[in-house]
Amino acid sequence: MRRFLCSVLLLPLLAVPSASQDKKKREPDPLMAAKLKESQTLLEGLTLNDFAKVRKGAEELLRISKQAQFRKALNTPGYELYANNFQRAAETVIEKAGAKNIDGATLACVDMTITCVRCHQHTREEGLGKLAPTLGAGDGTGR
Ligand code: HEC
Known part of the structure; x- marks a missing residue:
């Protein structure tokens, strides 16, 4: 049951970048697109009970996050x-x-996914970063 929670949570998240790309054409940041790809690897690992894949996805996400933080996107x-x-x-x-521990890994993945959404909300609220200009005023923080 828990492992499905993660896919449910990921779906609205995935909708954000594609919606923004429809409104304004621009090249997606490769580092950010990699987050999406590795989230899928992680989810695939969880659903297949493949711990090596789970680990690989999470390690990559950790590396990407540290790179992005260093770059100070915001x-x-x-x-x-x-x-x-x-x-x-x-x-x-x-x-x-x-x-x-599949349940523990799934729960931590849910936790992580919530942070994806929260940080993107924060990014829109601050009106900073490249996420903001591509989103209209109406669909910023309320979703
Ligand atoms: C600590 C804050 C933070 C977290 C956590 C975070 N992001 Fe982001 N994300 C950003 C910021 C800021 C941008 C815009 C950066 C830019 O455009 O340079 C962004 C942009 C993106 C984009 C590109 C959107 C576009 O239209 O170009 C994708 C895709 C993305 N993030 C996916 C994810 C996923 C998936 C997760 C979780 C696994 C995640 N992000 C977690 C801050 C975050």
Whole structure:
């Protein structure tokens, strides 16, 4: 049951980038697109009970997040907080995958996914980063 929660949570998240790309054509940031790809690897691993895949996806996400944080996509205390929460959740996924604990890894993945959505909401609220200009005023934070 829990493993399906993650896919349910990922769906609205995936809708954000595609919706924004429809409104304004621009090249997606490769680092950000990689987040999406590795989230899928992670989800695939969870649903197949493949711990090596879970671990690989989470390790890549951790690496990407650290790179993005270093680059300071957004320079706000909120961004730092979400980035840290995200990294802690990714580390928990890795730890639980190492312990072959599928429920623990799934829960940590849900935690991580919530942080994806929260940080994107924060990004829109701040009106900063490249996410903001592509979204109309009406569909910013309320979803
Ligand atoms: C700590 C904050 C934060 C977290 C956590 C986060 N993101 Fe992002 N994300 C951003 C910011 C800021 C941007 C816009 C950056 C830019 O355009 O340079 C972005 C952009 C993106 C984009 C590109 C959108 C576009 O239209 O170009 C995708 C896709 C994306 N994120 C997916 C994810 C996924 C999937 C997760 C979770 C696994 C995630 N993000 C977690 C901050 C975050």
